[in-house]
Amino acid sequence: MKKLTLNDFEEKFKGRTPKTLGVYRYYSVLVPLVEKNGELYLLYEVRSDSLKKQPGEVCFPGGKVEPDESPEECAIRETSEELNISPQEIQIIAQLDYMHTYSNFTMYSYLGMINYEVVKNMCVNQDEVKEVFLVPVSFLAENEPEIYNFDVIPDVGEDFPYDKINSKTGYNWRKGKSVVPIYEYRGRAIWGLTGRITYNLMNIVTEK
Known part of the structure; x- marks a missing residue:
């Protein structure tokens, strides 16, 4: 192998776009506002019972960001596919705060508006969505x-070579924390990442 030079480093990093280190995934959701009879609502989905992941749970429309699209494009595409509506029926208002999770993915979210007449007449994609419901913003x-708060604790195997890092008695691995808000509305639980996005949104809009 040839000796690396400063020029090698400069050439490799010229125009290079930084990316996430490690194995990482990206998801994006739409947080849909719907105005009905002068009152604002948030639209939520109930995931189909036939789905392998999180069947029957409450969520916002969204999914995995594809390599050739932006997070905003993903939120619009997934919402269009799940609710069976045209992308033109979705009006993006703003990008909301995004989350880096302990399970190696980033969640983007976008606040949008969908006309109530569209919601009233749409037929959702039953393969992904069991039903939708509206919750008053009020x-x-x-x-x-x-x-609820819980600790995220590293599960380090007994075969970790502590002797190689001069720590034969073990190591004080960093721990994480996770916050889980739970809303209850007419027998439905809005929780997890959906609850966190909802809670953050309401904290922003009600902040004085």
């Missing part, structure tokens, strides 16, 4: 969710 603003 309910979410007036009712704080229950908040």
Whole structure:
């Protein structure tokens, strides 16, 4: 192998776009606002019972970001596919805060608007969506969710070579924390990442 020079480093990094280190995935969702009879609602989906992952759970429309699209394009495409509506029926208002999770993926979210007449007449994709329901924004603003916190603890195998890092008695691995808000609305639980996105949105819009 040839001796590396400063020029080698400069050439390799010239115009290079930084990317996430390690194995990482990216997802994006739409947080749909719907105005009905002068009142604002958030639209939620109930995932199909036939899905392998998280069947029957409440979520926002969305999915995995494809290599050739932006997170915003993903949110629009997935919403269009799941709700069986035209992308032109989705009006993006703003990008919301994004989350880096302990399970190696980033979740983007976008606040959007869908006309109630479209929602009233749409037939959702039953392969992915069991049903949709609307929650008044006023309910979410007036009712704080229950908040649960738990530690994310590294599970390091006994075969880790502590002797090679001069730490024969073990190592104080960094721990993480996760916050789980849970809203209850008419027998449905809005929780997990969907709950976190909802909670963050309501904190932003009600902040004085």
